[in-house]
Amino acid sequence: VLRTRLTDRFGLDHPVISAPMGVAAGGVLAGAVSRAGGLGLIGVGYADEDWLREQQRLAGDTPVGVGFITFRLAGDPRLLDVAIDSAPAAICLSFANPAPYVARIRDAGIPLLCQVQTLRDARHVLDLGVDVIVAQGTEAGGHGERRTTMTLVPEIADLIAGRSPETLLCAAGGISDGRGLAAAIALGADGVLVGTRLWASQEAIVHPAEHRAVVAATGDDTIRSRVIDIVKGFDIWPARFDIRTLRSATTDRWHGRESELRAVADEEVARFADAMARGDAEQAGATVGEAIGLIHDIAPAREILRRLTVEAEAVLRAGATLAR
Amino acid sequence: VLRTRLTDRFGLDHPVISAPMGVAAGGVLAGAVSRAGGLGLIGVGYADEDWLREQQRLAGDTPVGVGFITFRLAGDPRLLDVAIDSAPAAICLSFANPAPYVARIRDAGIPLLCQVQTLRDARHVLDLGVDVIVAQGTEAGGHGERRTTMTLVPEIADLIAGRSPETLLCAAGGISDGRGLAAAIALGADGVLVGTRLWASQEAIVHPAEHRAVVAATGDDTIRSRVIDIVKGFDIWPARFDIRTLRSATTDRWHGRESELRAVADEEVARFADAMARGDAEQAGATVGEAIGLIHDIAPAREILRRLTVEAEAVLRAGATLAR
Numbered sequence: 001v002l003r004t005r006l007t008d009r010f011g012l013d014h015p016v017i018s019a020p021m022g023v024a025a026g027g028v029l030a031g032a033v034s035r036a037g038g039l040g041l042i043g044v045g046y047a048d049e050d051w052l053r054e055q056q057r058l059a060g061d062t063p064v065g066v067g068f069i070t071f072r073l074a075g076d077p078r079l080l081d082v083a084i085d086s087a088p089a090a091i092c093l094s095f096a097n098p099a100p101y102v103a104r105i106r107d108a109g110i111p112l113l114c115q116v117q118t119l120r121d122a123r124h125v126l127d128l129g130v131d132v133i134v135a136q137g138t139e140a141g142g143h144g145e146r147r148t149t150m151t152l153v154p155e156i157a158d159l160i161a162g163r164s165p166e167t168l169l170c171a172a173g174g175i176s177d178g179r180g181l182a183a184a185i186a187l188g189a190d191g192v193l194v195g196t197r198l199w200a201s202q203e204a205i206v207h208p209a210e211h212r213a214v215v216a217a218t219g220d221d222t223i224r225s226r227v228i229d230i231v232k233g234f235d236i237w238p239a240r241f242d243i244r245t246l247r248s249a250t251t252d253r254w255h256g257r258e259s260e261l262r263a264v265a266d267e268e269v270a271r272f273a274d275a276m277a278r279g280d281a282e283q284a285g286a287t288v289g290e291a292i293g294l295i296h297d298i299a300p301a302r303e304i305l306r307r308l309t310v311e312a313e314a315v316l317r318a319g320a321t322l323a324r
Numbered sequence: 325v326l327r328t329r330l331t332d333r334f335g336l337d338h339p340v341i342s343a344p345m346g347v348a349a350g351g352v353l354a355g356a357v358s359r360a361g362g363l364g365l366i367g368v369g370y371a372d373e374d375w376l377r378e379q380q381r382l383a384g385d386t387p388v389g390v391g392f393i394t395f396r397l398a399g400d401p402r403l404l405d406v407a408i409d410s411a412p413a414a415i416c417l418s419f420a421n422p423a424p425y426v427a428r429i430r431d432a433g434i435p436l437l438c439q440v441q442t443l444r445d446a447r448h449v450l451d452l453g454v455d456v457i458v459a460q461g462t463e464a465g466g467h468g469e470r471r472t473t474m475t476l477v478p479e480i481a482d483l484i485a486g487r488s489p490e491t492l493l494c495a496a497g498g499i500s501d502g503r504g505l506a507a508a509i510a511l512g513a514d515g516v517l518v519g520t521r522l523w524a525s526q527e528a529i530v531h532p533a534e535h536r537a538v539v540a541a542t543g544d545d546t547i548r549s550r551v552i553d554i555v556k557g558f559d560i561w562p563a564r565f566d567i568r569t570l571r572s573a574t575t576d577r578w579h580g581r582e583s584e585l586r587a588v589a590d591e592e593v594a595r596f597a598d599a600m601a602r603g604d605a606e607q608a609g610a611t612v613g614e615a616i617g618l619i620h621d622i623a624p625a626r627e628i629l630r631r632l633t634v635e636a637e638a639v640l641r642a643g644a645t646l647a648r
Binding site for chain 2: 001002003004118119120137138139146147148149150151152154155157158173174175176177179180182183184185186187188218219220224289290291293294312313315316317319320322323324
């Protein structure tokens with residue numbers, strides 16, 4: 001057992017939260033993670049309240065949390081009500097300013113996680129009184145920014161130690177095995193948010209062809225780009241965020257030529273939707289992070305959590321034997 | 325004492341190699357690092373053989389190593405002779421293919437370190453039979469690429485374990501304190517290459533105004549760009565490499581407008597040289613990595629190495645107590 005402030009505070013067996021990956025992290029995955037002793041989050045992404053209710057049903061009786069793209073809540077305020085009414089284990093807000101939503105979540109007594117990508121953002125959400133800061137490095141799959149887990153986590157740990165020591169810190173980005181979990185703890189995190197490794201689980205909502213493509217790839221094969229947002233028809237993101245995916249024929253063709261792509265966006269959106277539906281991994285490019293080079297199978301979520309902590313324990317024990 | 329395969333193989337007291345930072349890492353710094361029980365490297369950068377000889381003299385009697393920008397050796401083949409003739413503690417090659425130089429270095433019995441930025445490069449230098457692979461993440465200051473320390477290190481550790489277990493692995497990029505060193509060991513490294521933290525040492529060749537600017541900055545304040553190479557008059561780098569520096573008026577003005585900048589390069593090169601000479605940190609932008617947010621003083625190299633291992637030992641011991 002790997003016991004941290006995160007496992008103590010949330011009553012977990014593993015210091016692991018599943019990332020609220022839009023589409024991939026539905027109720028089946030979130031429920032499996034929570035039942036295995038982690039904290040499972042449903043990733044609402046671009047979905048609506050009917051989808052969220054259905055996923056909450058699929059999660060079963062085990063408490064799970066809900067993760068939102070913060071700036072989507074402005075356009076669909078009912079979504080947050082649905083989440084709050086279900087008394088989730090946590091609510092996680094990522095991307096854009098969470099300030100308008102903090103009071104409602106706190107008044108409902110729901111633990112609030114905020115995912116940040118810079119020290120500046122961390123200062124802001126600390127002022128808002130969040131319970132857990134998730135420091136997301138650029139290695140992460142999906143939307144994110146430029147700073148890396150390796151330096152962002154200890155820098156935010158120092159900020160927390162100086163201003164609000166009871167706030168918890170989780171590392172996100174690049175963590176797919178026990179070495180990454182052990183490293184995150186060494187850097188000052190109380191736990192980790194795991195996306196890509198759980199994307200590569202049997203419970204994730206992922207096309208089998210995308211799973212196969214990712215197991216075969218190395219960490220050299222991902223790219224941060226705006227291209228995928230454009231061809232998905234979601235060219236709505238603040239300029240600071242882009243999206244990391246597997247490199248694909250689509251990113252190879254358009255990365256660096258975004259203005260040209262926008263000029264033919266309608267056509268390319270249709271083409272991409274078709275490729276996604278066919279599970280054409282070569283065109284589509286799975287939404288995964290750099291840690292794919294450490295992933296060699298599609299395992300059950302419970303087994304993934306078990307490996308993470310068993311390996312991390314072994315790594316930490318071995319590390320201590322070097323210090324003598 | 326933190327004992328690893330690196331300290332055993334090189335007879336060190338600390339599993340720490342100083343990065344061969346062009347300009348900043350002269351003989352005084354390299355000598356101080358080696359005398360403190362690490363492995364000090366002189367960073368030749370764009371300098372010539374007279375400069376290298378002078379720095380080797382300044383390093384004193386303690387053995388130090390020499391680090392080259394690999395593609396510069398083609399234009400100045402005498403440089404490698406000067407290094408080899410001095411029987412250095414190691415030679416480190418970074419950027420571009422080291423193949424043409426491996427045999428001469430190996431025949432002279434000098435340990436060869438190769439710094440790589442991708443798994444693909446790591447496979448190549450492993451085939452060449454290097455002694456130490458330095459896995460450099462994008463968080464590093466100076467020239468580099470996109471992959472991060474957090475995923476590149478364990479992925480290369482797996483490669484080494486499968487193909488050439490006697491090869492050593494060092495992590496570079498983002499490591500400025502004991503947490504980073506402990507994390508690197510957790511990720512599978514035998515030691516670390518430390519740049520930015522030793523750039524911020526009393527022995528580094530750095531203008532005091534740049535030191536002050538970096539101590540005051542956070543990790544949010546650096547940027548990877550081609551701008552600084554252009555305005556330095558060294559627009560000679562392969563397209564895959566750019567350079568991380570402190571953001572400055574120069575990068576703010578020109579980043580993303582590199583073609584326009586190249587059109588007025590002569591004028592901007594003169595302006596930048598003048599800013600550098602004046603120690604105008606606002607214009608110039610120090611060559612440092614993301615880990616500057618963890619640096620709060622300009623310390624002697626010996627003290628920096630001591631802190632790195634004392635802190636790392638404490639972190640590793642504390643980590644082991646979580647596993648129970």
